[in-house]
Amino acid sequence: MNRQQLIEQIKTKRTFLCVGLDTDLKKVPQHLLEGPEPIFTFNKAIIDATAEYCVAYKPNLAFYEAFGVKGLMAFEKTVNYLRKYYPNHFIIADAKRGDIGNTSAMYARTFFEEYDVDSLTVAPYMGEDSVTPFLGYEGKWVILLALTSNKGSHDFQLTEDTNGERLFEKVLRTSQQWGTPDNMMYVVGATQGKMFEDIRRVAPDHFLLVPGVGAQGGSLEEVCRYGMTSDCGLLVNSSRGIIYASNGTDFDVVAGEKAKELKDQMDMVLKEHGL
Numbered sequence: 001m002n003r004q005q006l007i008e009q010i011k012t013k014r015t016f017l018c019v020g021l022d023t024d025l026k027k028v029p030q031h032l033l034e035g036p037e038p039i040f041t042f043n044k045a046i047i048d049a050t051a052e053y054c055v056a057y058k059p060n061l062a063f064y065e066a067f068g069v070k071g072l073m074a075f076e077k078t079v080n081y082l083r084k085y086y087p088n089h090f091i092i093a094d095a096k097r098g099d100i101g102n103t104s105a106m107y108a109r110t111f112f113e114e115y116d117v118d119s120l121t122v123a124p125y126m127g128e129d130s131v132t133p134f135l136g137y138e139g140k141w142v143i144l145l146a147l148t149s150n151k152g153s154h155d156f157q158l159t160e161d162t163n164g165e166r167l168f169e170k171v172l173r174t175s176q177q178w179g180t181p182d183n184m185m186y187v188v189g190a191t192q193g194k195m196f197e198d199i200r201r202v203a204p205d206h207f208l209l210v211p212g213v214g215a216q217g218g219s220l221e222e223v224c225r226y227g228m229t230s231d232c233g234l235l236v237n238s239s240r241g242i243i244y245a246s247n248g249t250d251f252d253v254v255a256g257e258k259a260k261e262l263k264d265q266m267d268m269v270l271k272e273h274g275l
Helices: 003-013 030-034 038-053 068-085 101-114 128-136 167-175 195-202 220-227 251-272
Strands: 017-021 056-059 090-097 119-122 141-147 184-188 208-210 234-238
Touching: 003 251, 017 038, 017 090, 017 251, 030 038, 038 068, 038 251, 056 068, 056 234, 068 090, 090 101, 101 119, 101 128, 119 128, 128 141, 141 167, 141 195, 167 195, 184 195, 195 220, 208 220, 220 234, 220 251, 234 251
Parallel strands: 017 056, 017 234, 056 090, 090 119, 119 141, 141 184, 184 208, 208 234
Antiparallel strands: none
């Protein structure tokens, strides 16, 4: 999916919601555990209930790799289901890869050729040659970690060099020499609030993937006030607040209701910004 197609989906569906598929068998409804494919069964039900309210899905690879081959098969089946029945949804593999060049090339082949997802989260710590192998695929995206929502983000990301430039700002500035707003996004945690102004000063046009709204306490209003662009420029992710809103047999219905609540808020914000 290219940039213009993503923007059109946002404008048409009146939402920039991304639903995180962080599927944990310790949290899914008990009755699903009795079936042969509980991870995929859960994902399928969540997708069917939320698809009309979102433009993207983000399966987190750790929750699938934790179950070995069965987990990876469930991940692949989930991606294939989205491709077949919801081909206009943007698929993000949240795997946070990034290694020396030839290793990154293999990761890129895995996710963009074998699994055929639209985008992959990548850690930039090892620099240009660890990121550029992911950028050689037409219609595919790198989503680079920039300023995250976890407590430990302060350990490195906010440190300043002798010129007063913070590390996350250097990541944003330097990485724009490798990719463009057409194939690179950035992860910026919703809990960073007004820091979105600083992000936009360095990266005014790139899409931002924003986790942390809902269960982590991030404010959708603040994210949009400081981070939205004339093309929207945001994919706001919610995982636990949607997929685990109920652990009963109505889990999918309640997930759909929670997704619709966010979609309605996003529709209002888009109108306020003239979109």
